[in-house]
Amino acid sequence: MKPKVAFFDFAGCEGDQLQVANLEEDLLTLLGQVEVVSFREIMKEHNEDYDIAFIEGSCTRLQDEDRLKQIRKNAKIVVAIGSCATIGGINALKNYKNLDEVRQIVYGESARLFDTYAARPIDAIIPVDAYVHGCPIDRNEFLQVVKSLLLGKKPEVPNYPVCVECKKNENICAFDRGQFCVGPVTRAGCNSCCINEGTICWGCRGLIDNPNENSQKEILIKYGLTVDDAIGKFKLYFGWQEGKR
Amino acid sequence: MKIISKDEFSNFVDALIKDEKWNVIGVKAKGDKFAFGPLENANELRLDYDVTLLPPKKYFFPQRETLFTYNLADGSSAKNPETKPSVIIGVHPYDIVALFHMDEIFRDTKSDPHYFEKRNSTVIIGVNMQKMSKWNFAPYMGCAIVDYGYDLMLTDLGNRYAISVGSQKGGELLSKYAKNVNSALARDIQLVGQKKREIMNMSQQKFDFSTEMIPELLKETYEESGFWEKHAEKCLACGSCVLVCPTCYCFDVKDNPDLALEQVERIRTWDGCLLEDFAKIASGENFRPTRPTRYRHRYFKKGKYLFDRFGFISCVGCGRCSSNCLPNIANPVELFNDMYHEIHSKGVKVSPAQTPEVNIQTEGNIDYVPRLATIINKTVMTPNETLFEIKMDDGSELGHKPGQFAEISVFGIGEAPISISSPPTKKGSFEICVRKVGNVTNKLHTLKVGDKVGVRGPFGNGFDVDALKGKDLLFVAGGLGIAPLRSLFNYVVDKRKEFGHVVLLYGCKEPRELLFSKEMEELARRPDVEFKATVNWCPDGESWGGNIGVITTLIPQVSFDPDKIYAIVCGPPVMYKYVIADLKARKVPDDHIIVSLERRMKCGVGKCGHCQINQIYVCKDGPVFNYSKIKGVPEAL
């Protein structure tokens, strides 16, 4: 019996489900291993009977919590996919703002009509069994996780920083290019894809288990950022994790 | 020595590229840095570089390589396709020395076929440094110039290169692909000598003492935790220093199935001892949990442990670690100078280290491919532990000694080290007692009788059975520690007459965690074995008639002659120091205490680095150790 798989989304951009749709021929191979019962991005059908639930997006309001709890109840395995679901993602940027003000900026006088609370990852609401980090997720890593689950293995998520992959890829360090990178404290697994393309690590996969945050901030400042900007670098993706620490 | 014009040298390189027989690799510009990469034409070659981002070791020990591929359904494996021979152009002398270090490490005891296949089919064309990175201190390490390890060695003499031919392979390459190669005149030979002398003075780094003192300095500093904490305070544990190192060789091994779940690649990837999970075992225990201890390990490995075994400090002074360390704490020159001054200020006199006696032997190749075996019996012992009886498919015996372990492959998941629980006296099959702690062991528990597993080994140093003959034996087992001890204990019981008084002390947390309970009951009835069991506590609803308390509470209950008794101890990491202290209090001599240790034994053959405790590889030198030999090894117990 092929395991039944369902996809769900909360506050996010749906870019992660798009990565799955973008698997092309691999998607067809994957369909030989699993039965997709719900995947709104590409199919009409929906079914509440599933074994593995992939959840994209953060929880940003109270009313979404019940839906998450229902998914947890239905699924044997819950997998958070994408930064919004695994660490709160870019949504957590607003957690640093006065939420009333945020609503005011976007919706003006009608602000009171729109609910919101601090953006949070899925595991702030329900237990999560596996994570596919990244904004967006890496298609290969997604497949690695699916393969692991199919084989009855707990998917391995690296607990080392992006520098490891960046060195293996023989990139020139972003700092040597006059840029500011949070790769030394960010969880690897992306194959240092942003630095490979000539930019920086923005931190989308979240902090490693035991980051040396003081040292990282010192480095940012040593290479020329102001204290506020160094802190700003951490706010971009680490908002929820920092709030918890 | 030969001379070739630069134009002809370019033609030589282009001729090599044109001949599809070779992978032609050379130093190329990458942004304002340099890297080894495949050459499309000779113009890309930048022999005036200072240092490359990664050393050329990536061609022999790649960042990621497939060891072999196997079929998920039946475990049958296929060999890798053969690789094309390579020519690597532009290797600096320090990187040539580093390759020599790698050669020694990869041939130690057993030779690594994946490394040497590539190494032996590659031609190295070295070049003497024209520029030196500001971090480079190769002259201090004796690695700035080299007279071995290359096939050809170039020295830039303006409009021409002087070429030293270092091997027949190099000479043949030159005569086949190069034109207008002349013998060097005395003037050019002199010029090369002058260049080399200049190189020896090019370093911008400065050691305040002779680098030959490094091993001794380290010895004096191990316990100075303040020193290491100070230096490692800013360490990000990012692993950059070890990943760019030309002599680092630690690796991880993983299984990577294809999407159709038919074929599985077993791959090895670079790993690094600075990374947090490097010495962490499946049960969660981390034997080097803090940044300072990992930071210290790196320096000790380079400057002391490898020196003691191979006779060289495994640092060639390339300076890559220094230049890649963002908090700027990885420069060995700064660290060792600081260490020297600190030791000196304490009035400790340190002299150059004596070169140790080196005797590296190679006995055959490492076989990374497991042999197929079948589970023929499965006995569930507790909810978490099961005893598996396994038979080799080719009908052979595993051929182990008591105390050895095997690497067990669960197909599609990976490989894990598991100690053998049955004595060698049991023929036709062997037993392993496995606790569910990680992916491999969890999956193993779901396998059924008749299912296949892979077996590599036996590995390691078992118990010296002959030395124990005629002796009184005190077995002390805690929890799953009974699993490896059982291989010896049952052997002793099978050959009962050959041993003196035999005592088994066995403890676990609570009665339902007791392993081999049937065997224990039988033991308790035997007149020729003294058996005592204890539990830490007995919860309501469980019954227990024996001792309650930790394992050490049993030691006062047995009497023995400390000079005649040999204590054999195995249990969870926390247990050793208490048991050993009690044994010592009972006057048991250190060399009468034998321990079996658990670490993250990944390769099983002393290469991957994960199980290393100070200078010792548990997989190769252990897991069984005489306490007297490791009591001075701080990370051991």
Next chain:
Amino acid sequence: MKDEKGCEKNLEIKVHYVTRVEGHGNIYVNVKNGTLEKCEWSIPEAPRFFEAMVVGRHWNELHHITSRICGICSIGHTLASLKATEAAMGITISEQDLKLRKLALHAENLQSHILHIGFLVLPDLLGVGSVIPLATSNPTEVKTVLSLHRMANEMSNVICGRTTHPQRLIPGGFSKIPTMKELVALRKRLQDSLSSIEAVANLVESTAKFPDFKRETEFIGLTSADEYALYDGQLASTDTGNAPVKEYLSYTNEYIVPISTAKRAKHARDSYMVGALARFNLNYEKLSPFGKKVAGIFGLKPICHNPFMNNIAQLVEIAHSVEDSIRLIDELEATGLKPQPEYHKLDIKIKAGSGVGAVEVPRGILFHDYTYNAKGVCTKANCIIPTNQNHGNIELDMKALIPKILDKTPKEVELTLEMLVRAYDPCISCSTHYLTVNFV
């Protein structure tokens, strides 16, 4: 309004709560005694507040952050964002980078349109729920669609680094550019895809049965004298003519409806439409020959007021984008690709200012508008998203359509409304969601 038995009809359509701005919509339709009493198209999406989140962030981060507004048109968001920042800072980009950015936009339009036509419209036309059963029933068609989609994705990879949230697009140009070798290989694939595109067009033509529905509306998009405007141009309306992009606010006139977390827009009428059909209507003459040829297969001519034909306009744009990309690569090859340092170093003078960036993305015109202080920190931002501009038009289309289809069975009403929503391609997820129709 009466049904076939001559009874005055009651009909209630309710779509349960679904989420996301570009994704989900609520539909509520109530017909009592044959009179349409209520028709609402609302978006109950969990709001994400990007305009507030970017305040306080640096000029070189905004494109990264606002890309995350939408995973499907992240290249478009990135480009609109970069154009706004570059306008504010007075940054110009090279001719070569301009061509590469146009290729990036083509890649995204191709990827999105192919996904829409191939994964969503095609299954509908072939009478199944998704592409999944098609993989076994129509392997050839699925293979064609997948290979086109893969080509579009690989085009994004080659130009932008990846398909979603592209890394290489940065203020002032590219952090890394493709090699000529990669571009030549891409051109070969583009050329090879022309026949597949024609095959898909013919397949759609032979199966498509779109309702013959027409409602006059205003179409808004970019227009340019030089080309079929996607990356750059003037603001254009089929009702009122052209205006500079910086006057966008007088076109979009966003307003908030209490039932919806997505804003709406209106200009000369109560609503307007943006997207492929708007672009087609505004810029037909600038389509490439192959684009016009595909339009000819369907007899599509401007100005078309049937929103269902947006599907076909997307097909036309697929043809145009492939042909125009080939042209761009030809031009890059002719001038030779100027190498840039492996890692692009920015030489940008930060200054205070405001800038608007407008780009045509798959679903229509997209505006980003930023104000920066002297430190290059964003103090104010406004993003106007195509789907939001279409919401009002969707609702008005529904109001016009429902009375005309009341004679149909509830199932057919439901399907027709679904097809209407899907034609706008508001987002993949939205357009595949079932609408439930209840007769009271």
